[in-house]
Amino acid sequence: xxxxxxxxxxxxxxxxxxxxxxxxxxxxxxxxxxxxxxxxxxxxxxxxxxxxxxxxxxxxxxxxxxxxxxxxxxxxxxxxxxxxxxxxxxxxxxxxxxxxxxxxxxxxxxxxxxxxxxxxxxxxxxxxxxxxxxxxxxxxxxxxxxxxxxxxxxxxxxxxxxxxxxxxxxxxxxxxxxxxxxxxxxxxxxxxxxxxxxxxxxxxxxxxxxxxxxxxxxxxxxxxxxxxxxxxxxxxxxxxxxxxxxxxxxxxxxxxxxxxxxxxxxxxxxxxxxxxxxxxxxxxxxxxxxxxxxxxxxxxxxxxxxxxxxxxxxxxxxxxxxxxxxxxxxxxxxxxxxxxxxxxxxxxxxxxxxxxxxxxxxxxxxxxxxxxxxx
Ligand code: GMT
Numbered sequence: 001x002x003x004x005x006x007x008x009x010x011x012x013x014x015x016x017x018x019x020x021x022x023x024x025x026x027x028x029x030x031x032x033x034x035x036x037x038x039x040x041x042x043x044x045x046x047x048x049x050x051x052x053x054x055x056x057x058x059x060x061x062x063x064x065x066x067x068x069x070x071x072x073x074x075x076x077x078x079x080x081x082x083x084x085x086x087x088x089x090x091x092x093x094x095x096x097x098x099x100x101x102x103x104x105x106x107x108x109x110x111x112x113x114x115x116x117x118x119x120x121x122x123x124x125x126x127x128x129x130x131x132x133x134x135x136x137x138x139x140x141x142x143x144x145x146x147x148x149x150x151x152x153x154x155x156x157x158x159x160x161x162x163x164x165x166x167x168x169x170x171x172x173x174x175x176x177x178x179x180x181x182x183x184x185x186x187x188x189x190x191x192x193x194x195x196x197x198x199x200x201x202x203x204x205x206x207x208x209x210x211x212x213x214x215x216x217x218x219x220x221x222x223x224x225x226x227x228x229x230x231x232x233x234x235x236x237x238x239x240x241x242x243x244x245x246x247x248x249x250x251x252x253x254x255x256x257x258x259x260x261x262x263x264x265x266x267x268x269x270x271x272x273x274x275x276x277x278x279x280x281x282x283x284x285x286x287x288x289x290x291x292x293x294x295x296x297x298x299x300x301x302x303x304x305x306x307x308x309x310x311x312x313x314x315x316x317x318x319x320x321x322x323x324x325x326x327x328x329x330x331x332x333x334x335x336x337x338x339x340x341x342x343x344x345x346x347x348x349x350x351x352x353x354x355x356x357x358x359x360x361x362x363x364x365x366x367x368x369x370x371x372x373x374x375x
Pocket of ligand 1 (some may be wrong): 287
């Protein structure tokens with residue numbers, strides 16, 4: 001099949017899911033065309049059936065805001081015609097589903113069909129999409145997609161609660177690729193980060209307010225009062241400065257490493273003993289699933305779809321948003337008990353196997369086939 005994928009090319013979860021899916025589809029022999037404003041970060045090599053087409057938005061002084069959706073929908077039309085694309089899969093509704101609809105209409109004018117599959121990821125519904133400034137356009141573009149998927153049951157419910165949706169929403173959870181990452185435990189160089197008696201705790205996110213990274217450092221501070229440990233903070237974003245200042249003020253900055261945006265996430269997870277994700281909202285929590293695949297138990301909030309990934313008392317523990325004391329107490333209990341920690345590590349990896357890429361790719365293929373019939 002010839003499939004075009006539109007996504008955000010950044011480190012965000014939706015871009016990661018879109019890229020990993022494209023890579024897997026290409027490996028199965030499908031021809032994949034990524035269409036976005038920059039080469040996706042996890043798309044390191046292009047090949048005969050893996051292509052990237054850049055969307056350019058020329059600056060023009062008249063515009064206060066450059067019209068990206070317009071450039072994207074034009075590019076989609078051109079690429080669909082040039083490469084005979086059969087299906088368009090857009091990740092993150094804003095503005096991708098909207099641009100996809102415009103491209104579909106333009107192509108219809110030329111008697112060319114373009115079935116659209118829209119995957120909802122989280123903030124496109126819960127934080128941004130439902131804002132009155134965007135709501136009508138988001139609702140319209142979801143209802144005019146040929147097939148709609150969401151990454152969790154929780155996100156599906158949020159979508160139905162927040163919008164007037166006439167389309168069926170199919171839940172296809174996010175996934176991890178065990179063949180790529182989970183087998184290199186012998187290469188984990190924990191010595192570069194911590195001494196042998198120290199536990200290693202990690203957090204990966206975009207450091208936006210929704211991730212509550214101040215909770216992460218406060219939980220760690222309480223852990224550090226009881227256990228020798230290091231905290232690795234992976235990512236960049238608006239709350240990073242505040243968290244760094246807090247660590248310096250509390251005198252724990254020697255134990256907290258902020259390593260910025262990184263392609264080394266799996267190396268960090270490889271030597272981590274615990275992953276902390278105390279988010280305000282989280283439709284799925286791909287970062288938690290990636291940690292679990294790497295045998296890292298998760299302490300998280302119980303918001304959104306996190307309980308569909310992190311299993312209470314088995315792969316980790318879940319708490320109400322903001323329950324720093326509860327999260328710290330359970331972290332300490334786990335980290336102090338070698339046998340219990342080992343059990344949770346094994347459980348985490350076993351649970352992650354339920355989200356193995358191979359099962360999920362086939363579900364997307366089935367959706368593409370449905371979309372071809374529906375259009
Ligand atoms: O977490 C983010 O803010 C990034 C965002 C995105 O769209 O890139 O992530 C959302 O999509 C991920 C992939 O489906 C989910 O795992 C995240 O839970 C979701 N984030 C939120 O709902 C806050």
